[in-house]
Amino acid sequence: MPEAAQRELTFLAAITAALKEEMARDAAVMVLGEDVAVGGPFGATRGLAEEFGTARVVNTPISEGAVMGVAVGAAVLGRRPVVEIMFIDFITLAMDQLVNQAAKLHYMSGGQLRVPLVVRTQCGATGSYAAQHSQCLEAWFLHVPGVKVVMPATPADARGLLKAAIRDDNPVLFIEQRGLYWSKGAVEEGEAGIVPLGRAAIRRGGEDVTVVALASMVSEALSAAGQLAEEGISAEVIDPRSLHPLDLETIAESVKKTHRLLIVHEAVAQGGVGAEVAMQAQLAAFNYLDAPVRRLGAPFTPVPYSPVLERGYVPNAAAIVATVQQLMRE
């Protein structure tokens, strides 16, 4: 494989690269959010204000609701705003503008208005940030027609999906799992490596069980698949990458081959993405299933603070191995 146009970047640096590239490519792209002009809490927007000016990299007060609305009002006049909600927990403050305005204006206007908006936010229980800075809330937005939902698992996808999201003419919720920020991987440059929304990636081929894993659970699932291989269980690991639109075809094809399906996410299992994937997959491949579809997620509690509790809260490779072993006995 030619390596010329690739470089090794962290997930965070891949986000920054995508923002820079899209801002350079299209003057309509702008960034808004708290502290974005100074790089934000994790440095994702570092250097953007210096390069593109503070008219396009707009620092905002702590007013998530109005800032989301400002982005919508700019988007309907042709801008392509990328709003940063510092923690997905705070998106609650912007729900009205995202759900009632951004998601519905194209529909309610009979197509007169478009809202090309990206909401970048991060999630996940790591570092004892506790219950109001750690949630995984992606499932809420699968229930909102008009919004697309993306959750990258690798630096390459972080860049490729963010570029695609910025070029999309709809509101896209772009969820970054904080635990992945400092992970490294090969990332392409220029127009290469753009990842269309709605296309899953098969991270490991397998024959006996399909494991659909979201974001940080992809690496846990791959680790689990390695352990399961030693027991003679061949697991196929699928990273859906975007949750809406969902690449059901890739998942269903896999299930038709393996006859077993497990969905893993860090979010609370109840009412999570796993339920929706399970529903769609069983409709598409019911006759191929040899066992009930299973899901693995966090327990039905707020995210705990203590490191001991937090570690126990997040699903891991061991839990995936155990669930697959049980699934294989069914």
Add this chain to the structure above:
Amino acid sequence: MAAKSQLDGGTAQALLETMWTIRLFEERVTELCGTNEIPGLTHVGIGQEAVAAGTCSVLRRDDYVYGSHRCHAPAIAKGADLGRLMAELAGRSGGYCAGKGGSMHIVAAEVGFLSGTGVVGGTLPLAVGSALVCRDHGRGQVVMVFFGDGAAQAGLFHESLNLASLWELPVIFVCENNGYAEFTPLSAHTKVERLASHATTYAIPCRTVDGNDVGAVRQAAAEAVETARGGGGPGFLECLTYRLRGHYVGDPAKYRELSEVGEWKKKDPLQRFLEVVARHALLTAEEVEAVERQARERVEAAAQTALASPPPTIDQTESHVYA
């Protein structure tokens, strides 16, 4: 009185046309609600016409307007096509939004009416965002956003005023203070007597005007718009007015004293302006009569257009979810 006498005949005629059109349009809407030709939740602002007519009369075609849930008046004042507007209220395919928006969600993009909203205060930040784009365009465009007194107690109102002030944006906040948030008088929702004082908090120039005096409204709006066009930042107008009908069509409005409604009927903005026009001889009696007659004809034609428009086909449910 100075403001009124500053009006010339042409301006008076335009204001009168707009006010009559809004009044007759909303009276026709009320009738069509009664016969179920217009479904759903419909909010009319009969008695408040001077606010939209006066403020929008100083706007350019390339300016933008956002409305509240009571948004027919600013849409009409911004130049929306009456037939497409009425068809939208009737849920017909020929409506501005192809029958997918309805009374609270009017969008007439072709004339810069960007959206009403079903959520009180919901369009305030949208107006600020559009004003950000207008500022960067550098063509002197402004954004005007209408909202009621009920919105002034919402968080988004305060966040939006702060942002507009901070970024010195060309947006004019028009508070239609009709004294009631749905069924409750303003005094039961806040101890702040003058809602314009919120603008002072955020260092936005503000005026409280008699919202039933179309000349006074126009004059105050002209000053705010001129400032905003010149890069002088946002403005805030509190227009004191009253809705002569209920919160929604069909609301018996038993929460108000009949005597109160009677007092405000004497201050009907349309009648008051007709008196001003006559007193200052701004138009002849024949001209005044022609304005009303033509408005009536336009509204009736709009109703016929709307009712002749077919309803959307069921397959349209799933169009326009994503662009």
